[in-house]
Amino acid sequence: MHTPTGEMLVLGPESAFQFKLIPLNPFEVTGVGVEVSDIDKTLEQLHSTPEFGIRPLMESDIRSLLEAIGTPDLMKPKIDQIIRREPISPLEIESSRASHLLSGPVLTRPELGSLGPRTLELQGMLEQSATRLFRQRYPMRSGMYF
Helix, strand or coil: CECCCCEEEEECCCCEEEEEEEEEECCEEEEEEEEECCCCHHHHHHCCCCCCEEEEECHHHHHHHHHHCCCHHHHHHHHHHHHCCCCECHHHHHHHCCCEEEEECCCECCCHHHHCHHHHHHHHHHHHHHHHHHHHHCCCCHHHHC
16 A cells, blocks of 8 residues: 555555655655554454455456446456456466456555554654655755655
8 A cells, every 4th residue: 555645555464564755766765664563453454455466367358348448337346356366476477378467456545644543653753764864865855855
């Protein structure tokens, strides 16, 4: 899950990682992160979302999606079916014989603090640490961003 302001939350099976990233250019970022080992109920609910990964799409998938455009009652089940498929590894892409690949899902929120008090607290600490790190490493750029 990510926000437009550079916050990121990555969920794993045992823990989660919360990051604050500051862009340096379109291809590089700097920032800080922390492992969140005590996953609370709010973050536990996020585990119900489909696993991130690469899913092969066949021509029939594309055709059925195109036919369902403009009809939400048809489109939603088709997208759900694709997203619920087991992701494949990058090594399996060639053997899948898929004509297209879908990656994701990546969830976006306006800000992560609304997930809960612990996430909000970490968000503030990461913001301060990332800003401090950015100013130490790139003192001549600080004026452009802050």
